[in-house]
Amino acid sequence: MKNVQFAARFEFLDEIREFVGEIARAGGFGDKDIYNIQLATDEAASNIIEHAYENQPDGILDLSCGMQGDSIKIILIDRGESFDPSVIPIPDLKADLSNRKIGGLGIFLMRKLMDEVQYEARPDKSNVLTMIKHKR
Amino acid sequence: MEITVQEFKHCDMITVKGRVDSSTAPQLAQALEAANDGGRYKLVVNMSDLEYMSSAGFRALLAAQRNSKRYNRGEVVLASVPERIREALELAGFTELFKTFDDPLQAVGHF
Numbered sequence: 001m002k003n004v005q006f007a008a009r010f011e012f013l014d015e016i017r018e019f020v021g022e023i024a025r026a027g028g029f030g031d032k033d034i035y036n037i038q039l040a041t042d043e044a045a046s047n048i049i050e051h052a053y054e055n056q057p058d059g060i061l062d063l064s065c066g067m068q069g070d071s072i073k074i075i076l077i078d079r080g081e082s083f084d085p086s087v088i089p090i091p092d093l094k095a096d097l098s099n100r101k102i103g104g105l106g107i108f109l110m111r112k113l114m115d116e117v118q119y120e121a122r123p124d125k126s127n128v129l130t131m132i133k134h135k136r
Numbered sequence: 137m138e139i140t141v142q143e144f145k146h147c148d149m150i151t152v153k154g155r156v157d158s159s160t161a162p163q164l165a166q167a168l169e170a171a172n173d174g175g176r177y178k179l180v181v182n183m184s185d186l187e188y189m190s191s192a193g194f195r196a197l198l199a200a201q202r203n204s205k206r207y208n209r210g211e212v213v214l215a216s217v218p219e220r221i222r223e224a225l226e227l228a229g230f231t232e233l234f235k236t237f238d239d240p241l242q243a244v245g246h247f
Binding site for chain 1 (some may be wrong): 155157158159188190191192194195198201202205220223224227228229233
């Protein structure tokens with residue numbers, strides 16, 4: 001696993017996507033999967049920056065990524081506010097324009113784009129998000 | 137990300153190039169709002185040179201669509217949506233909220 005640490009700010013999303021994209025490409029994923037791995041990681045990091053570190057401008061985001069056999073594993077660790085992803089409502093994708101809500105869309109996309117998404121709020125106050133995608 | 141606005145007789149074309157994420161989406165939102173504030177509600181978002189869009193971009197499009205469609209005064213349509221972005225929009229259930237056109241001028245002709 002390669003590790004890299006980012007200041008939890010949106011301006012680093014480009015680098016975050018590049019970091020996982022390069023590992024996915026070297027690991028043999030195709031263009032479509034690489035795009036989706038980058039999108040899922042972006043959504044995860046954006047949620048951390050926007051919500052976990054909402055009131056902490058100096059938050060740190062630890063990102064680890066590597067291939068494990070035919071799968072890519074991505075781990076994002078923050079020390080901000082934890083949350084329970086199971087209470088985030090699944091967005092109603094059939095709602096009409098006026099009733100469409102955007103909240104929860106990032107998590108929804110992460111779950112759709114990756115094969116496994118696990119979230120753990122640890123007793124040491126760190127929050128660990130693990131995402132895995134298998135090569136097809 | 138780079139945004140250019142081109143005024144046509146019956147609509148404005150907003151061309152978005154590069155990558156739209158949480159960092160750059162506010163600029164897109166601003167461009168769409170500026171059009172609305174200027175009384176322009178018929179908008180073509182030209183995505184032919186767009187490389188990437190996260191849900192932050194979807195959020196900006198949704199807000200603009202709501203505001204533009206109010207009182208039946210217009211709508212936002214999407215043109216030349218790249219395949220990956222189209223797939224993500226579909227996954228998010230957004231393709232039902234926007235008419236899409238293969239060609240930007242075809243989209244302009246829609247208005």
